[in-house]
Amino acid sequence: MSDAPVIALTTGEPAGIGPELAVMLATDGATGTTPGHRRVAVGDAGLLAERAEALGRALEIVELAPGEPVPETRPGRLPVWPVALAAPSRPGVLDIRNGDYVLETLDRAVAGCRAGEAAGIVTAPLHKAVIREAGHADFTGHTEYLRDACGVDEVVMMLATDRALHATGPDWQGPRSLRVALATTHLPLREVSDAVTPERLTRILRILDADLRRWFGLAAPRIAVCGLNPHAGEGGHLGREELEVIVPTLAALRREGLTLDGPLPADTLFTPRHLAEADAVLAMYHDQGLPVLKYAGFGRAANITLGLPLVRTSVDHGTALDLAGSGRADPGSLAVAEALAADMARRAARD
Numbered sequence: 001m002s003d004a005p006v007i008a009l010t011t012g013e014p015a016g017i018g019p020e021l022a023v024m025l026a027t028d029g030a031t032g033t034t035p036g037h038r039r040v041a042v043g044d045a046g047l048l049a050e051r052a053e054a055l056g057r058a059l060e061i062v063e064l065a066p067g068e069p070v071p072e073t074r075p076g077r078l079p080v081w082p083v084a085l086a087a088p089s090r091p092g093v094l095d096i097r098n099g100d101y102v103l104e105t106l107d108r109a110v111a112g113c114r115a116g117e118a119a120g121i122v123t124a125p126l127h128k129a130v131i132r133e134a135g136h137a138d139f140t141g142h143t144e145y146l147r148d149a150c151g152v153d154e155v156v157m158m159l160a161t162d163r164a165l166h167a168t169g170p171d172w173q174g175p176r177s178l179r180v181a182l183a184t185t186h187l188p189l190r191e192v193s194d195a196v197t198p199e200r201l202t203r204i205l206r207i208l209d210a211d212l213r214r215w216f217g218l219a220a221p222r223i224a225v226c227g228l229n230p231h232a233g234e235g236g237h238l239g240r241e242e243l244e245v246i247v248p249t250l251a252a253l254r255r256e257g258l259t260l261d262g263p264l265p266a267d268t269l270f271t272p273r274h275l276a277e278a279d280a281v282l283a284m285y286h287d288q289g290l291p292v293l294k295y296a297g298f299g300r301a302a303n304i305t306l307g308l309p310l311v312r313t314s315v316d317h318g319t320a321l322d323l324a325g326s327g328r329a330d331p332g333s334l335a336v337a338e339a340l341a342a343d344m345a346r347r348a349a350r351d
């Protein structure tokens with residue numbers, strides 16, 4: 001049996017594109033053969049078989065018992081850690097009866113990592129609203145769910161375009177190569193300002209600095225930090241969060257040795273001159289940073305949860321209910337995210 005790391009691929013919302021993306025990876029000539037890692041899907045085996053049939057792809061689904069070794073990845077075969085759907089699922093049609101199912105796939109993957117059966121997790125997209133409507137009123141996303149499942153206080157969501165996953169130094173240049181981390185994740189805009197506290201910023205920036213060193217081989221990561229307000233507050237005339245929170249927090253962290261630029265006006269930070277001088281950008285909120293990242297690399301970017309005790313990467317997109325079942329969804333981001341999880345798992349094994 002190979003010692004290539006096992007990556008658990010949670011197949012996400014059953015009515016979304018996740019299951020068919022897993023089928024695409026498993027049947028594709030390039031991604032179906034991954035000598036560097038072994039893939040095990042986590043989800044309903046019957047659902048995956050249905051999606052494979054609908055796409056016209058020949059796929060042998062191999063249900064694994066707990067503890068059974070994950071075989072080598074080869075095209076046309078998909079080992080599965082089975083989790084049963086609560087109700088049949090049709091592409092594009094959400095069903096709150098399957099809300100728990102999605103969380104159970106995550107729990108199975110985390111348990112697999114804890115038991116040493118898997119070295120990392122890559123997640124296909126889930127649908128946040130349907131999970132909340134299924135009774136999990138506090139659910140906001142994988143990132144926060146995995147934080148709580150792993151018992152850590154803070155994690156950082158960072159998305160990176162594929163060119164930025166391994167690049168350092170002179171390779172890090174220009175708008176197509178971008179790493180964007182978020183100070184706040186899934187919050188209504190109204191709550192963002194209150195959430196940007198010295199304590200949170202300090203935790204986030206320490207994790208970002210440490211994990212850029214750990215996973216991206218950067219000896220002294222340069223982090224460009226966005227302001228919260230237009231023109232980074234215009235000297236206090238357009239908001240005081242910069243003067244009262246961000247500036248003093250960055251100053252304290254610089255004294256700890258972090259290399260931080262900012263707070264900078266977010267509208268001009270994402271220009272080549274500034275990006276050329278930064279290894280990552282910290283945006284204050286979701287839609288301040290992610291539209292730029294997706295403009296630069298949608299479909300070829302990965303989402304990484306920093307600060308977890310396990311490896312977790314994900315796609316740069318959501319459930320795309322409008323495409324589910326059509327076979328037109330692009331599996332590019334899932335392939336990038338899975339390859340990154342495998343790289344991180346190998347790095348973790350070496351360290």
Ligand SMILES: NC(=O)C1=CN([C@@H]2O[C@H](COP(=O)(O)OP(=O)(O)OC[C@H]3O[C@@H](n4cnc5c(N)ncnc54)[C@H](O)[C@@H]3O)[C@@H](O)[C@H]2O)C=CC1
Pocket residue numbers: 017123124125126127128129142314315316317318319320321322323328329330331
């Ligand atoms: N990692 C995750 O689990 C994520 C989950 N979501 C969730 O997904 C649900 C839907 O979110 P939306 O904002 O509508 O974003 P979305 O990414 O699902 O869709 C936005 C647009 O992008 C297109 N698109 C998405 N993925 C694509 C792919 N692989 N290939 C081609 N086109 C693609 C869709 O067709 C749609 O036009 C929400 O519940 C959201 O919370 C969103 C982002 C990440």
Ligand SMILES: NCC(=O)COP(=O)(O)O
Pocket residue numbers: 140141142143144290303314
């Ligand atoms: N837009 C990114 C996103 O929503 C990712 O959410 P999750 O990975 O925390 O589920």
